[in-house]
Amino acid sequence: MAREHRASEFQPNFGLNWRPVLTREFVKDWDNDRLAKYIALRKQVEKGAIDNPVGQGWSLPMWDKVQENWKKYRTHCILGGNRSSKSIFAARLAVWAAATIPESQIRMYHVNSERSIQDQQQMVWDALPIGIKNLPTKKGANHSLQFSQKNGFTDSICILPPLPSYRKGGSIIFGNYRQFQQDEQVAEGFKAHAIFCDEECPQKFFETLLFRTIDYDGKIFLTFTTLQGWTPLIQDILGKTKTLESTEAPLLGGRQVPLIQESLSRKETCIYYFHTASNPFIDSKSFLDTLAGRPKDEILARAYGIPTKSIAGVFPGFSREYAPAGNVIKHEDLPWLKERPKDKKGDPIPYKVTRYMAIDPAGSKNWFLVWLAIDASGTWFIYREWPDYDDWALPGNTPEGKPGPAQKGSKKGIRDYVEMIKGMEGDEEIFERYIDPRMGAAEKQSDDGATTIISDLDDADLPVIPAPGVDIENGIQLLNNLLAWDENKPRDSMNAPKLYISDRCHNVITALQEYTGLGGRGENFKDPCDCLRYLAVSDVQFIDKAQITDRMAYGHTASY
Numbered sequence: 332m333a334r335e336h337r338a339s340e341f342q343p344n345f346g347l348n349w350r351p352v353l354t355r356e357f358v359k360d361w362d363n364d365r366l367a368k369y370i371a372l373r374k375q376v377e378k379g380a381i382d383n384p385v386g387q388g389w390s391l392p393m394w395d396k397v398q399e400n401w402k403k404y405r406t407h408c409i410l411g412g413n414r415s416s417k418s419i420f421a422a423r424l425a426v427w428a429a430a431t432i433p434e435s436q437i438r439m440y441h442v443n444s445e446r447s448i449q450d451q452q453q454m455v456w457d458a459l460p461i462g463i464k465n466l467p468t469k470k471g472a473n474h475s476l477q478f479s480q481k482n483g484f485t486d487s488i489c490i491l492p493p494l495p496s497y498r499k500g501g502s503i504i505f506g507n508y509r510q511f512q513q514d515e516q517v518a519e520g521f522k523a524h525a526i527f528c529d530e531e532c533p534q535k536f537f538e539t540l541l542f543r544t545i546d547y548d549g550k551i552f553l554t555f556t557t558l559q560g561w562t563p564l565i566q567d568i569l570g571k572t573k574t575l576e577s578t579e580a581p582l583l584g585g586r587q588v589p590l591i592q593e594s595l596s597r598k599e600t601c602i603y604y605f606h607t608a609s610n611p612f613i614d615s616k617s618f619l620d621t622l623a624g625r626p627k628d629e630i631l632a633r634a635y636g637i638p639t640k641s642i643a644g645v646f647p648g649f650s651r652e653y654a655p656a657g658n659v660i661k662h663e664d665l666p667w668l669k670e671r672p673k674d675k676k677g678d679p680i681p682y683k684v685t686r687y688m689a690i691d692p693a694g695s696k697n698w699f700l701v702w703l704a705i706d707a708s709g710t711w712f713i714y715r716e717w718p719d720y721d722d723w724a725l726p727g728n729t730p731e732g733k734p735g736p737a738q739k740g741s742k743k744g745i746r747d748y749v750e751m752i753k754g755m756e757g758d759e760e761i762f763e764r765y766i767d768p769r770m771g772a773a774e775k776q777s778d779d780g781a782t783t784i785i786s787d788l789d790d791a792d793l794p795v796i797p798a799p800g801v802d803i804e805n806g807i808q809l810l811n812n813l814l815a816w817d818e819n820k821p822r823d824s825m826n827a828p829k830l831y832i833s834d835r836c837h838n839v840i841t842a843l844q845e846y847t848g849l850g851g852r853g854e855n856f857k858d859p860c861d862c863l864r865y866l867a868v869s870d871v872q873f874i875d876k877a878q879i880t881d882r883m884a885y886g887h888t889a890s891y
Contacts, residue, residue, distance in 0.1 A: 336433050337548040338524040343398040345427050346390025347376065351611060383460040385423045385430070393605050394420050396591060401550065404601040406541075408568050408594075409554045410636035411605030414613050417554040417636075420605075421527045422454035424552065428525045429501035433494050435524045436547070437503045438540075442530050444487075447505050451529055452483035455503060463491065474500045511536045522546040531555045534563040557638040558629075565638050570596035570726045571841060574652060581608075582619060582630050584821055587656030588637060596726065604636045627818060645807050648814035649843045654831055655822060658814065659840060662833045665714055666706065683707060685874045688752075688764040689862035690795060692771060692784050696738045698748060699723065701839065701862035702756075705873045710829050711813060715755065716836040716859065723838040724845070724855035731850035737838065738855070745784070749791040762874060765865045768797035798865035806864030807848070813867070839863070 352373070358366055379387035390398075397407055397420070411417035421439075429437050439455070441447040456464075456478050469476045470485075474492045477485035487505040494500075510517045511533065518539040524547045526540050532553065540551060557565060569592075576590040594600035608615045622630050631637040639647070650657030654664075662668070667682040674680050684704035691699040702715035722735030743751070766785060774781040788795050813830035820826050832840050842859035850857070 335547065336435075336524075338428070338432060338435075338544075338550050339402050339548045341401075341428075341432055343401050343424060343427050343431075345385050345398070345423070346388050346394065347380075348395070349389045349391050349611065381461075383462075384458045385427050386460065388423070391416060391420075391609065391611075393590070393603060393609060397424075397603055400601050404550075405544065405548075405599035406551045406553070406568075406594075406597065406601070408600060408602045409552065409605055410602060410638070411554065411556055412607035412632070412634045412636050413556055414610060414615075414618065415556075415605035415607045415636065416610045416612070417556075417605045418450065418529055419454055419458075421529065421552055421554045422451065423458045425503055425525065425527050426455060426458040429489070429491050429503050432501060432524050433497045434499040435501040436522060437501065437525050437527070438506065438521070438523045438543075439503060439527045440506050440508060440529065440532060440536075443507045443509045446530070447487070447507050448481075448483035451527075452478070452487070452489075452505055453480070455489060456484075459489075466492070473498065508532055508536060511539075515539070518543070523549050525550045525552070527552045527554070529554050531557060531562065531564055534567060537564060537567075556632060556636060558632050562638075566726045568594050568597045568600055568602065569638065570594075570845070571837070572596070572602065572651070577652070577656070578606075580635055582622060582634055583627065584818065586822065587652060588631070588635050589652065606636070607634050644844065645846055645848045646811060646814060646843050648811060648816075648828070651840050651844055653834070655827070658828055658831055658843075659834050660712070660831045662714070662835045665704075665712055665833060667704070683873075683875070684712070685762050685872070686759055687866055687871050688761050689798075689865045690764065690766040690771070691858045691861045691865075692767060693740075693858075696734075696740050697743075699838075699858040699862055700752065701836075701859065701866075702761075703866055703871065705871060707873050707875075708829075709873060711831065713830075713832045713836050713839055713863070715833070716839050717751075717755070718838070719835065722841075723859060724842065726845060729850070731853050732845060732855040734855050745787040746791050749788065749793045752793065763869075763871070764793070764795040765798045765869050765871075766795045767861065767865065768800045771795065771797050796869070799868045801868050803848070803864065806868045807860075809867035810860075810863055 353369070358369070361369070376387070380389060394416075397409065400407065409417045409421070425437050425439055429435050439447075439451050441451045459476075463476065466474075466476060473490070475485065475488060475490040478489075484505065489503040491500045491502075506517065515535075518536060521543055522545070523543050526544065526549065528537070528540070528551070537551075537553070543549070544551060553564075572592040572594055574589045574592050577587045578590050579585045580588040588604070589602075590604055592602040594602060607613075607618055619634060622634055625633075628639045631639055651659050654660045667684055671679040671682060684706050687703045687705070689701045689703070693699075697718055700717040701713060704712045704714055706712070718737035721737040723737045724735045725733040766788075771785045772783050774783055785795055785797060810830070814828050816822065816828050817826050832843070834840070839859045842856040846854065846856040846860045848854070
């Protein structure tokens with residue numbers, strides 16, 4: 332009995348690296364003999380690509396990047412623009428797996444049987460080498476290659492001839508999401524070396540398919556263009572990410588957009604963005620011209636495969652990409668931490684900032700703390716948060732999300748918090764500290780009479796100011812003002828957001844992306860946003876030391 336192989340034992344590396352046709356300008360100095368040889372070679376390669384698309388066809392640069400990561404990740408999510416080649420690549424990869432992994436089990440899914448036949452099964456048939464298509468016997472004991480353009484593969488299965496010394500051929504079985512919606516048992520009981528889901532599959536179906544890959548260390552490929560914004564599946568995979576490669580988006584004024592990301596919210600998952608303009612086999616210029624002037628979110632999805640949260644999120648201007656494209660900044664790039672020019676004495680000229688702190692206290696769970704520095708231009712830098720050791724909140728299928736492990740109370744008292752805060756700050760000068768006016772001023776009875784968190788902190792030598800009790804929407808608008816910039820003009824020092832978050836503040840970053848305001852006081856992403864809101868409604872500003880007296884005269888109490 333032949334042993335069962337695992338998908339990770341094999342490495343795809345098919346196709347020829349794409350080379351565009353040489354321009355007339357490039358070959359204008361070639362003699363006739365050299366030009367004739369080039370034309371003959373090009374025709375030979377193009378014929379090979381037709382006869383054997385997988386083995387001798389062109390392979391685009393992004394295809395190669397996915398192939399390189401075959402062993403490293405379990406789930407490969409390909410988010411592509413329209414006509415970006417994602418489905419064709421998936422079909423060729425499925426044929427490679429079925430032809431290379433002995434007795435392999437491959438599954439492919441589409442939204443319904445019609446789309447499966449018209450799109451997915453047709454692409455798989457097109458990807459088969461001509462020698463397989465022209466076998467004299469289309470069906471035998473261990474292979475089945477009966478196909479028609481109208482009905483696809485007979486019984487929705489393609490079985491290739493067995494590899495030498497093996498009894499069974501690699502099989503590709505086609506299904507659809509509608510079957511799962513009618514009977515969830517259709518996703519049970521099988522095991523697969525690779526699973527391909529074209530167009531966005533239901534979140535529950537994806538979760539089920541993950542269990543079907545365990546036996547063979549199988550791989551799952553999700554290929555789709557998302558026009559529905561932040562769906563449950565997108566949330567699951569893109570909830571927290573790390574960008575590995577990025578590039579410029581010409582349709583968006585040259586802003587940086589991701590090419591490859593690693594998911595931090597879904598383990599062993601890599602996200603690839605196939606851009607429409609990178610597909611040389613279509614008239615991408617006509618397509619992109621059609622998109623010109625369309626809303627930013629539509630351009631991001633249709634041309635670059637990038638979903639946005641603006642449908643549900645209250646901070647549509649926030650981007651977790653690194654600056655200058657987004658609002659996240661590497662901690663070491665915070666301006667006062669970078670190497671500074673020197674004065675005439677050779678001493679570094681300090682980068683002046685005014686520091687603030689915000690506190691969102693709680694009873695049974697941890698407090699949430701945020702530190703802010705504002706420079707002379709009025710730019711905000713959120714440079715520290717606490718808790719910073721784990722997730723404060725986790726995405727869920729409801730606006731409330733789920734509480735993360737960092738919310739769990741650590742039994743800290745007032746003096747424990749004060750000692751921790753001062754230890755984290757060291758010799759930093761905090762100009763003012765703000766606190767939730769409702770919770771901070773709530774009275775509690777003690778042996779010494781009624782006290783509040785505000786009075787207890789004052790007794791512990793950490794004076795705080797209750798933030799103005801203004802409407803939540805007012806604070807959200809003020810934060811959106813800080814995130815706003817004219818996206819129709821180049822982004823530069825005069826046209827840029829005024830709010831940046833250190834990449835060490837992952838809970839603030841996630842909260843700005845996830846917070847919808849629909850979950851009320853129970854929304855788990857609310858606390859970090861509340862801290863930012865307390866600062867925004869308190870009219871915090873850059874204050875030069877010479878201005879401190881003037882500011883205090885207007886009623887501000889400083890702890891500078």
